[in-house]
Amino acid sequence: MPSDEATGPPPLLQMTGVTKRFPGVVANDAVDLSVARGEVHALLGENGAGKSTLVHILYGLQAPDAGEIRLDGRPVRFRSPRDAMAARIGLVAQHFHLARRHTVAENLALALNDTPALFPTRSLRARVAPLADRYGFEVRLNARVGTLSPGEQQRVEILKALLQGAELLILDEPTSVLTPQEADRLFAAVEVMKAEGKGVVLISHKMDEVLRVADRITVLRGGRVVARREAGEADAGELATLMVGRTVRRGRRDAAPEPGAVRLRIEELRVDGEKGEPRLADVSFDVRGGEIVGVAGVAGNGQAELAQVLTGLRAPTSGRIRLDDRDVAGLNVRTLFERGVVHIPEDRNLVGVVGSMQVAENLVMRRHRQEPFARGRRLDWRAVGAHADEAIRRHHIAAPSRATVTKTLSGGNVQKVILARELDGRPGLVVASHPTYGLDVAATEETHRLLRAQRDAGAAVLLVSEDLDELLELADRIVVLFRGRVTGVLDADSVDRGDIGLRMAGQVGSDTDPTAHGGTGAVRT
């Protein structure tokens, strides 16, 4: 490194003021990011924080609305990934871009510009061998990609980028498909890249690996850079808190009524994923009537599975779920809904409503089997229409008419349709997943008001949120999840924000966790 900073070489990558707007959202708001040669720069952020958009812009998949990208000091503008590759940028995407039916060698040959027309893979072995040697990747060139493990496929992707001469590598959630041992090997290779003077952008929402390999860390939230830390000065708890937000919105907790009897009891719940991996394990907690229990955690730590199991969208592998002292584990969506389980789903546009149907239809779906909307097997559209007009008026849904196609509404109004449908009755259990995600202040307040009203009416409310402030504002108790396990059930009145952060990062409360991978508990800075 030259001693004189001012005359030193410009950084490998310099993104300045990069802004990208989509209808209704600013995905990247004046984001700055620089990567020096020999540096690993981590981008940390929740789903929807703008990480993917930034990568898409850097890789030429999307054009920024404003801002500048410089490589080695020269301004560049990419129209497609071809341009980015030509500028020596390599992307190892979360979902691999490989032809599964072809061999590793064929996939590599496909990615190279100078591949001969005949016998495309002939000279490849000689070129791959030194690279594989240097980075400690052994690859079976003649194996079909479809037969490789995800870790091996990822190594093929990395080799592809290196063969293309990439100087800047973007690793997008690289460890999401890896075993801990494979992750170790990947990070060993990253060390080699650093030593060779390449730059690496590491996208992740896992604190432990970021702390382990990054030199600098940039935290994105809501499309903005909210913090930038040198590796030495970063702290897992602080980063977790920064990621999920410390907005200045100061809501006071209102006077909650005294909670009633236990309505929802979860005991030793276990849910396995498609490959038999545990998504939830040993989860036990209660929710009382008249109580809001918040679920905190970094995305992907079991919150989605918890909401799905409670609402019948996913079957539990083992364990008990009791609602008002009746066993409800494994019941289907329809039966659970009839027993008073309502659900504000995470993906409101895809799951919560049928976008191409009318507002009136969406206001009765799920309730369309009940009086007065159903008359035997027929539907009473007059009742549906009257109900829709009522709901539109009472919830101030900004729809031109009840016949409006739902997908033309704004996000806030789509959510109002869902809230009107789910929260108009007297449910026993309300499962709300990220109910205010992406909503404006007024719609957020309204959502909170409706959730509180249900609590006051005696419902058990389970609120899953990535917004810590929202949880602290609304919840009476907070359950923290890390890797599918409960790392704490905390009283919201006396909780310490940093403590929640540490539990979200798995650094407190998970020491008895037998499945904890190496590196999790060990990293303290």
Added chain:
Amino acid sequence: MSGPDVSEARPVRTVWKLERRAHAGPALAWGASIGAVVVAMALTGALFAAFGVDPLDALRRIVDRTLLDARGLSEVARRSIPLMLAGVGLTLAFRARFWNIGAEGQLLAGAIAASGVALFSGLPAPLLLPAMFLAALVAGAAWGLGPALLKVRLGVNEIITTLMLNYVAIYLVRWLINGPWKGTSLSGFAYSDPFEQAARLPTWAATRLHWPTLAVAIALAIAVAWLLARTRFGFEVRMLGASPEAARYAGVDFFKTTVALVAVSAGAAGLAGFGEAAGIHHRLVDPNSLSPGYGYTAIIVALLARRNPLAALVTALFLGWVAAAGDVMQVALRLPSQIVGVTQGLVLLCILAAEPVLRYRLARVEVPLAPPGADGRTAEGSAR
């Protein structure tokens, strides 16, 4: 290499850009269907010209002999009947995104069942036609149920299974008329014995228009429209087709709903087979004579009708007219018989080509030109 001066005002250029539409209204959707038909007709006209036939003159003569002539008109109507039955059934399946390509096989299964009852049941005369009707309905539904079960239980693609079962049905008919059901009255020909009079559908005056089946087709279209619009079942079918994830969240039973709607859809095609056997041929004949691809044409009927059962009556009449016009083309214009298939294909192609019109619109947008130095280097460097 010194960069160019970037301080001057950036020029702007206007470009055409495809934009996604938020939502295509019904007027646009119908416009697209009508546009597709017009374009297909124009292309067919060009084909006529290539054969040395004046397209306008040909159209006049076709209209003369199909629409302005009582007998021609009855031919259009009777060819529309199987298209209506199978097409209306397909609108229901397509609404739920069950892509049933097997109406042809379901139609043949219905014809086999109806013929079996007519030839071998020995039922008293007044019961014969109702029994044939029921048998065709059940057989058609059964032919569709296999693919439906495979889809909901094992996730097997219904496009492949329904399509393949068409060939099974075709060869089953061939085997029957060459083997066990081969007629004794006309030796040397591959078809079954003729049905007795009580097993034949009445026709309109001296035409081949078996009107009871036409009445059934119209009633079915009204019933399916009512089912879709007015019942819980129809609402769930529409949810399933519009968003499977939301349907699951709404508690729609994927298994029951799919099986029920496929039974209705395939049963309707079975009824079309009943109509052809009992109304036209009065015996089980070669599959190519029994159905010149009605089951496939019905797909076009359903898509052109934008999956609306009542509109399928109209589009079935249109494609029935195309089929009837084919006879005129062959006889009066000496064009090859394949021209009907070509016209149908063009209609389908044009419908599919019109889909992007519904999803996108062309808009003129202004984009700032990038500073040439920043832009040119990488973009042009990699382009060549």
